[in-house]
Amino acid sequence: MASGVLKIHTLERGARIGDLNGIFFEDLNHAADGGLYAELVQNRSFEFEPIDRPDYHALTAWEKVERGGGRVIVKVESDEPLNAPESAQA
Numbered sequence: 001m002a003s004g005v006l007k008i009h010t011l012e013r014g015a016r017i018g019d020l021n022g023i024f025f026e027d028l029n030h031a032a033d034g035g036l037y038a039e040l041v042q043n044r045s046f047e048f049e050p051i052d053r054p055d056y057h058a059l060t061a062w063e064k065v066e067r068g069g070g071r072v073i074v075k076v077e078s079d080e081p082l083n084a085p086e087s088a089q090a
Contacts, residue, residue: 048060058076066072 048056048058050056059074062074064072064074
């Protein structure tokens with residue numbers, strides 16, 4: 001078994017450190033472990049209801065983007081919702 005002595009000179013300055021290189025990772029919106037959780041945005045269906053805030057509407061937080069001459073029509077269909085509305089979940 002090897003043994004040794006570790007001496008730390010706390011009052012002495014070492015060599016100046018130059019640029020530090022490495023990786024910085026910030027876990028935003030819990031995206032590091034598999035993606036964005038819908039519950040953290042609004043609710044499971046990404047719905048915005050005027051009952052929560054008077055200025056909310058079905059397309060709150062969504063915007064239409066047209067590129068390359070394409071035409072886009074944005075509408076909300078509620079005939080077969082993915083999840084029940086919040087008012088029905090209570």
